[in-house]
Amino acid sequence: MGTLLDVVDLQTHFVTRGGVVRAVDGVSWDVAESETVALVGESGCGKSVSALSIMRLVAPPAGRIVGGRILFKGRDLLALDEEAMRRVRGREIAMIFQEPMTSLNPVLTIGRQMTEGLETHLGMAQTAARARAAELLAMVGIPDPVRRLPQYPHQFSGGMRQRMMIAMALACEPSLVLADEPTTALDVTIQAQILELMKSLSRRLGVAMLMITHNLGVVARYADRVNVMYAGKIIERGTAREIYANPRHPYTRGLLRSVPRLDEPRRARLDPIEGQPPDLSRLPGGCAFVPRCAFRVERCAVETPPLRAVGGAGHVSACWEAERLSAAPEAVGGRR
Amino acid sequence: MKGEVLLEVRNLVKHFEIGGGLFGGRRGLVRAVDGVSFSIGRGEALGLVGESGCGKTTTGRCILQLELPTSGEILFEGRDLTKLGPDEMRAVRRRLQVIFQDPYSSLNPRMTVGDMIAEPLGVHGLVRGAGARRDRVRDLLRKVGLLPQHAARYPHQLSGGQRQRVGIARALAMEPALIVCDEPVSALDVSIQAQIINLLEDLQADLGLTYLFIAHDLAVVRHISDRVAVMYLGKIVELADRKTLYDDPLHPYTRALLSAVPIPDPELEARREHLVLRGEVPSPLDPPAGCVFHPRCPIAEDRCRRVVPELREVKPGHWAACLLA
Numbered sequence: 035m036g037t038l039l040d041v042v043d044l045q046t047h048f049v050t051r052g053g054v055v056r057a058v059d060g061v062s063w064d065v066a067e068s069e070t071v072a073l074v075g076e077s078g079c080g081k082s083v084s085a086l087s088i089m090r091l092v093a094p095p096a097g098r099i100v101g102g103r104i105l106f107k108g109r110d111l112l113a114l115d116e117e118a119m120r121r122v123r124g125r126e127i128a129m130i131f132q133e134p135m136t137s138l139n140p141v142l143t144i145g146r147q148m149t150e151g152l153e154t155h156l157g158m159a160q161t162a163a164r165a166r167a168a169e170l171l172a173m174v175g176i177p178d179p180v181r182r183l184p185q186y187p188h189q190f191s192g193g194m195r196q197r198m199m200i201a202m203a204l205a206c207e208p209s210l211v212l213a214d215e216p217t218t219a220l221d222v223t224i225q226a227q228i229l230e231l232m233k234s235l236s237r238r239l240g241v242a243m244l245m246i247t248h249n250l251g252v253v254a255r256y257a258d259r260v261n262v263m264y265a266g267k268i269i270e271r272g273t274a275r276e277i278y279a280n281p282r283h284p285y286t287r288g289l290l291r292s293v294p295r296l297d298e299p300r301r302a303r304l305d306p307i308e309g310q311p312p313d314l315s316r317l318p319g320g321c322a323f324v325p326r327c328a329f330r331v332e333r334c335a336v337e338t339p340p341l342r343a344v345g346g347a348g349h350v351s352a353c354w355e356a357e358r359l360s361a362a363p364e365a366v367g368g369r370r
Numbered sequence: 371m372k373g374e375v376l377l378e379v380r381n382l383v384k385h386f387e388i389g390g391g392l393f394g395g396r397r398g399l400v401r402a403v404d405g406v407s408f409s410i411g412r413g414e415a416l417g418l419v420g421e422s423g424c425g426k427t428t429t430g431r432c433i434l435q436l437e438l439p440t441s442g443e444i445l446f447e448g449r450d451l452t453k454l455g456p457d458e459m460r461a462v463r464r465r466l467q468v469i470f471q472d473p474y475s476s477l478n479p480r481m482t483v484g485d486m487i488a489e490p491l492g493v494h495g496l497v498r499g500a501g502a503r504r505d506r507v508r509d510l511l512r513k514v515g516l517l518p519q520h521a522a523r524y525p526h527q528l529s530g531g532q533r534q535r536v537g538i539a540r541a542l543a544m545e546p547a548l549i550v551c552d553e554p555v556s557a558l559d560v561s562i563q564a565q566i567i568n569l570l571e572d573l574q575a576d577l578g579l580t581y582l583f584i585a586h587d588l589a590v591v592r593h594i595s596d597r598v599a600v601m602y603l604g605k606i607v608e609l610a611d612r613k614t615l616y617d618d619p620l621h622p623y624t625r626a627l628l629s630a631v632p633i634p635d636p637e638l639e640a641r642r643e644h645l646v647l648r649g650e651v652p653s654p655l656d657p658p659a660g661c662v663f664h665p666r667c668p669i670a671e672d673r674c675r676r677v678v679p680e681l682r683e684v685k686p687g688h689w690a691a692c693l694l695a
């Protein structure tokens with residue numbers, strides 16, 4: 035399958051009073067057609083800013099994309115003028131946010147918000163757009179869609195609003211959907227509904243998806259490939275199966291070991307990652323994970339480890355000691 | 371349940387009236403907590419799980435007397451908190467502490483960590499004299515894994531995990547018997563959650579604390595709780611010891627909850643069937659007749675629409691509110 039999105043050495047910085055924050059610090063990753071790729075990491079690691087950078091929605095003047103290329107179907111989005119970029123947003127790349135209530139307009143009806151994109155992007159007439167909007171709501175499992183169109187977002191439950199966001203995202207049949215924590219604000223039974231819906235729709239419509247999340251369970255169930263981010267950099271990438279069975283970065287390994295799991299006997303004690311997440315305006319030299327790393331050697335504090343191949347199927351890790359991890363006792367894959 | 375009973379909640383009801391008032395609107399009664407009973411033994415951790423709006427937080431707030439229950443009894447160390455006067459309640463409140471979800475909004479941004487921990491020590495007359503209070507603050511900081519120099523910091527200078535440690539230190543300062551932990555780790559990053567959970571467990575073992583652990587994360591609740599109660603729409607639908615509840619759930623809602631949690635293992639997830647519930651939680655303004663779960667229940671029968679199932683002891687120590695259990 036061809037490459038749909040190719041992000042090359044992306045750098046997005048924010049100027050703050052505390053200094054320049056390199057929120058995205060030279061990151062490269064790609065998404066193939068119809069593929070679901072996850073961007074995993076904790077708050078402040080740069081995963082959301084990565085998505086906003088692709089949509090060119092990083093707010094100036096504080097935030098700026100200072101380097102790199104974002105090749106979408108071969109075109110560099112960073113080279114497009116604003117008019118051309120507007121045609122990409124919504125039409126070719128759509129976005130689903132965590133909290134639908136904050137991304138919907140509270141004083142416009144559901145119908146109006148849905149038809150707006152259809153009319154501007156696809157040039158549909160009003161009646162045709164309304165019929166299509168009702169079809170889309172039905173597709174995402176909203177009962178009685180025609181009656182729902184004149185209603186306002188506050189009349190929808192959280193799960194229904196997220197269904198509507200998905201319907202809006204898919205309205206113009208984009209080839210890529212960026213989903214930023216799409217189910218984090220939802221309850222677990224509704225999360226299951228929404229994720230199953232997204233999975234079946236993306237398969238049926240052949241849409242590629244970038245799923246941004248901190249939830250390792252969600253990634254395991256829905257992603258083909260995984261990028262793990264830490265302090266503005268990708269520190270490990272591979273197929274979901276590789277990453278979970280054979281993590282080759284101490285941070286990934288630590289994350290997987292720190293969560294209690296329902297499928298395993300209860301452990302007497304959890305294995306946390308010690309220490310605190312780094313302050314991005316005051317990063318140490320070398321690898322940013324050094325202060326929390328159980329595998330660190332002298333070199334780590336001096337030389338920043340590059341991403342390098344550590345296994346088959348494109349498995350890469352930015353750790354000097356990656357090889358030592360597989361031999362370490364109680365590696366995640368060896369626990370069962 | 372192990373040991374003597376520290377807290378017993380009997381038939382707790384909390385209804386909120388809405389509508390009317392300045393902006394009018396349809397009047398109604400939100401049945402946030404609708405007849406909840408359980409008890410917690412001294413030194414035990416009871417998990418209270420459920421989705422948003424199920425009444426788990428309101429139950430906690432009623433126990434803390436932050437909400438006045440509509441009816442029911444809350445017996446803490448043998449005394450009914452709902453019948454205590456303000457002075458008596460003040461003395462009891464010290465022994466009944468809370469840890470909130472978001473440590474940032476529950477800490478005073480203009481006070482140093484040290485002052486915030488020292489303040490209640492003075493107010494309750496627990497430690498007299500500035501020097502003694504300073505020592506106690508230092509001791510509490512060490513207990514929660516912070517350093518003495520953290521006493522001079524302000525909340526914004528701390529990370530989320532450190533702020534939650536301060537919240538825990540403040541609760542511990544009162545030498546409580548029971549701590550209501552309301553989603554204490556859900557606002558924290560994954561790598562920090564395990565640190566705080568381990569800390570809560572260590573403190574429980576060292577100080578003999580009793581926890582009511584309110585959370586929506588089923589894996590976290592399993593890890594920390596001795597027994598677990600599952601709430602749905604203001605009612606407890608299942609209650610059992612940890613192992614029984616997770617290995618052998620009786621209520622279809624508990625089964626669906628457990629099935630909905632994705633496991634961090636792609637191989638396993640590829641094989642696993644998820645039991646996806648249809649529909650959403652109905653409004654507590656107008657709960658369904660009969661069993662409140664019947665509109666979403668995959669095994670509901672005709673009688674479930676009419677008969678309200680009582681929470682009954684199906685097997686020794688294993689309670690479920692399901693006609694079919």
